[in-house]
Amino acid sequence: MSTTSGSAASHLATREEIIAEFGILSQRSDEGKRLVYLDNGATTQRPDYVIEAVSDFYRTMNANPHRGIYTLAEKATEAYDSAHGTVARFINAGDAGEVVFTRNASESLNLIAYSWGAANLRPGDRIVITIAEHHSNLVPWQQVAARTGATLSYLYLDAHGDVTDEEVDRVIDEHTKLVAVTHVSNVLGTTPPIAHIVEAAHGKGALVVLDAAQSVPHLKVDVRALDVDFAAFSGHKMYSPFGIGVLYGRRELLESMPPFLTGGDMIEEVTEQGATWAELPSKYEAGTQNAGGAVGLAAAIEWIGSMGGVEHFGDLERETMDYLYHALSQMPHITIYGDADAAHRHGVVSFNVDDVHSHDIASILAADNVCIRAGHHCAQPLLHYLGISACARASIAVYNTHEDVDDLIESLSKTRGLLGYGN
Amino acid sequence: MGIEDIYTQIIAEKSRSIANRHHLDAPTDVVAGKNPTCGDEITLEIDRDSSTIKDISFVGSGCAISQASTSMMIDLVRGKTIPEARRAIEEFHAMITEGELTDETMATLQDACALSGVSHMPARVKCAVLPWHTLAHALDEAEGKNAPSTH
Ligand SMILES: Cc1ncc(COP(=O)(O)O)c(C=O)c1O
Numbered sequence A: 001m002s003t004t005s006g007s008a009a010s011h012l013a014t015r016e017e018i019i020a021e022f023g024i025l026s027q028r029s030d031e032g033k034r035l036v037y038l039d040n041g042a043t044t045q046r047p048d049y050v051i052e053a054v055s056d057f058y059r060t061m062n063a064n065p066h067r068g069i070y071t072l073a074e075k076a077t078e079a080y081d082s083a084h085g086t087v088a089r090f091i092n093a094g095d096a097g098e099v100v101f102t103r104n105a106s107e108s109l110n111l112i113a114y115s116w117g118a119a120n121l122r123p124g125d126r127i128v129i130t131i132a133e134h135h136s137n138l139v140p141w142q143q144v145a146a147r148t149g150a151t152l153s154y155l156y157l158d159a160h161g162d163v164t165d166e167e168v169d170r171v172i173d174e175h176t177k178l179v180a181v182t183h184v185s186n187v188l189g190t191t192p193p194i195a196h197i198v199e200a201a202h203g204k205g206a207l208v209v210l211d212a213a214q215s216v217p218h219l220k221v222d223v224r225a226l227d228v229d230f231a232a233f234s235g236h237k238m239y240s241p242f243g244i245g246v247l248y249g250r251r252e253l254l255e256s257m258p259p260f261l262t263g264g265d266m267i268e269e270v271t272e273q274g275a276t277w278a279e280l281p282s283k284y285e286a287g288t289q290n291a292g293g294a295v296g297l298a299a300a301i302e303w304i305g306s307m308g309g310v311e312h313f314g315d316l317e318r319e320t321m322d323y324l325y326h327a328l329s330q331m332p333h334i335t336i337y338g339d340a341d342a343a344h345r346h347g348v349v350s351f352n353v354d355d356v357h358s359h360d361i362a363s364i365l366a367a368d369n370v371c372i373r374a375g376h377h378c379a380q381p382l383l384h385y386l387g388i389s390a391c392a393r394a395s396i397a398v399y400n401t402h403e404d405v406d407d408l409i410e411s412l413s414k415t416r417g418l419l420g421y422g423n
Numbered sequence B: 001m002g003i004e005d006i007y008t009q010i011i012a013e014k015s016r017s018i019a020n021r022h023h024l025d026a027p028t029d030v031v032a033g034k035n036p037t038c039g040d041e042i043t044l045e046i047d048r049d050s051s052t053i054k055d056i057s058f059v060g061s062g063c064a065i066s067q068a069s070t071s072m073m074i075d076l077v078r079g080k081t082i083p084e085a086r087r088a089i090e091e092f093h094a095m096i097t098e099g100e101l102t103d104e105t106m107a108t109l110q111d112a113c114a115l116s117g118v119s120h121m122p123a124r125v126k127c128a129v130l131p132w133h134t135l136a137h138a139l140d141e142a143e144g145k146n147a148p149s150t151h
């Protein structure tokens, strides 16, 4: 395959070409069943190109970035630093200093809550999130609210499962200092009205944090066009290794905030009783970093570009999602949660089968090598709001096909019968 | 092992059965158990004296495996002495975690042996053992209550 950069996306790869990039997708179970991987919202598979890039880093340039003075270390430093630039171009950050590598979206969100929150929130201030947040964009705000005396308020959903503009205007007020919203809900697959939220928040002088964990693999995330102040995502949900995540922050915010973790590599100078901080992004990257992961993330971004880019992935996925949503909604005894318009869904559809617990659904599907997720999806307040304790979730990536959907539906159609209910 | 060997007819029936799903008039012990990761929740209501489980019932919700396991456990330990109940808990635990199904296990656990296939599904082990752990916890607490006070 070619290794052109994201911007040089001349070739729009077909789904078959994309599938051929993933060795793992041709795997079969011990019983000979094909792998139907529909848990991409949890983590995607990695193309061989990314796996090779990571191996190549360890095979040919392994050393601590920023520390050694020998050739190997120079290569590692160059690869690690240029990965920041690749990510910056991918999300259209102002420069590579606005891209901080973390372990995952959760760490990025905690970094904002600790560093920005502890320094800026006062009793009476308000933090606003939506009821659809993943626990990773919820618990850190609960914690910082408890420590600072700020309050945590919610944007709730209407009957269709959407946040309305009116709800945004009702909740975001002059006490609001920060609004943290998911770009795409990991349960409902839908997007809150980001443009309106940003306008309302900025109008009151509040900052906006975008949890882009579920959107980066499906949508173009342009942090400057979206005009958000911070953004967070994980590499592993976008074809990259585990253990590498991204925090985007506007330069003046990252410059003015105190560091999160302190120690090696993030300092400019240390005396017996004090220290000054390194330039961005090193100020927020204490200790030896996951250079192999950063190289893998940059490789994934290159790979996405070489296959036609993330908008092309979104187009291919929309077609599969339409087919999946339609097939599910035709089944008897199925309840689908959230917006009824499949075009509003990015990668995710959550549902229940009457009388059958979602864990039993997942086990029955697993026996057919169909991988979905069941449970509360780290969004307990949302499930409580929806009046359910658990649900099943099928989530797609660019490589999922109609055949995957057909296998899912066939397996699903057995669930009620196995548990002694009629169809 | 196919999925039909796990979701057998008896599991399906027991998971839906309401025979043991009710409150007791005057339970001596009420103990809740929960699988936080998957959301199974049961509350056991026990009527016992110092030696015997005279009656036992439950309320709760969750997956078929947790609910069937609860119902079958209740059938098994109702009317049993506390040492007999403890033995059943140990046998069940060994069956699920080690996958052992000896003649002795079958004699002790009877219908509950239908859950032995869960030993092949590591992700579901906690569903199957939930009621048994909850009962063990209840018996431990009861023992503490019965023990002569050291104060
Ligand atoms: C919307 C959303 N935010 C945050 C996260 C947390 O990601 P991670 O576990 O990689 O930190 C997830 C992961 O499921 C998610 O779906």
Ligand SMILES: [Zn+2]
Binding pocket: A359, B035, B038, B040, B062, B063, B065, B066, B126, B127
């Ligand atoms: Zn369960």
